[in-house]
Amino acid sequence: MRALVIHESLTGNTRTAARTIVSEMAAEGWEASECSSRQVDLRALQQADVVVVGTWVDGLILFGQRPGGAGKLAKLPLLGNKPTYVFVTYAVDPGKTLDKLTAEITERCGDVRGGMVIKRHKLHDGAVEFARRVIDASAGDIEASAAEHTAVVDLAAGDSAVVDA
Numbered sequence: 001m002r003a004l005v006i007h008e009s010l011t012g013n014t015r016t017a018a019r020t021i022v023s024e025m026a027a028e029g030w031e032a033s034e035c036s037s038r039q040v041d042l043r044a045l046q047q048a049d050v051v052v053v054g055t056w057v058d059g060l061i062l063f064g065q066r067p068g069g070a071g072k073l074a075k076l077p078l079l080g081n082k083p084t085y086v087f088v089t090y091a092v093d094p095g096k097t098l099d100k101l102t103a104e105i106t107e108r109c110g111d112v113r114g115g116m117v118i119k120r121h122k123l124h125d126g127a128v129e130f131a132r133r134v135i136d137a138s139a140g141d142i143e144a145s146a147a148e149h150t151a152v153v154d155l156a157a158g159d160s161a162v163v164d165a
Contacts, residue, residue: 001025001138004041004048005034006076008055008069013120014089017127018054021087024131037072050138051082053105057090057097065095067104076108084110085134087127091120113137 003025009015018034025032035041037055045051053076056068067073067088086105088097094117102112114137118126 001030001049002044002047003030003032003050003052003134004044005032005052005054006037006040006045007034007053008037008067008072010056010068013123014054014056014068017087017089017118017123017130018052020124020127021052021054021131021134024128025135028135030135037069037076040077042077045077045079048082050134051079051084051110052087052134053084053101053110054087054089055101057088057094059095059097061092063095065090065093065097067097067101070104073101073104073108076105079105079108079110081109081111083138084112085130085137086110086112086115087118087130088115089118089120089123089126 005018005021007014007018022032022034033041033044055073057065058068059065084105086098086101088094088101098115098117102115105112116130118130
């Protein structure tokens with residue numbers, strides 16, 4: 001599997017989480033890379049089976065929270081309806097930032113399958129857990145996709161057998 005992790009980071013926390021996610025995926029045999037939302041690796045995006053988008057929580061401490069760098073996220077290239085997972089890093093209270101990020105990424109044609117909030121002081125553990133969830137969910141998506149397809153077997157020999165999974 002190939003994954004691209006796109007991050008919008010102000011202080012480096014979200015970038016650190018993104019790099020941890022990439023490391024976890026690579027440890028599981030994935031081809032994973034990360035890039036900033038300011039300079040999206042278009043080739044990696046095109047080749048990715050899964051896209052992950054992460055940002056930080058912006059706004060007041062107890063209300064008005066929103067995805068950090070929303071202007072940059074709104075300018076992301078279209079994600080091609082690829083399976084997409086989102087995360088936000090936060091210090092005090094994420095509010096409804098994850099829901100707002102999900103809506104923004106859906107507008108960019110990401111097929112958002114799930115998301116997670118990651119507390120700043122638990123950054124490493126949260127990023128590892130999120131990566132595990134993405135890996136597990138993606139494995140389930142592959143199995144479900146394979147089960148939905150119909151295969152035509154041995155057409156070259158002139159005999160065809162339709163196999164419904």
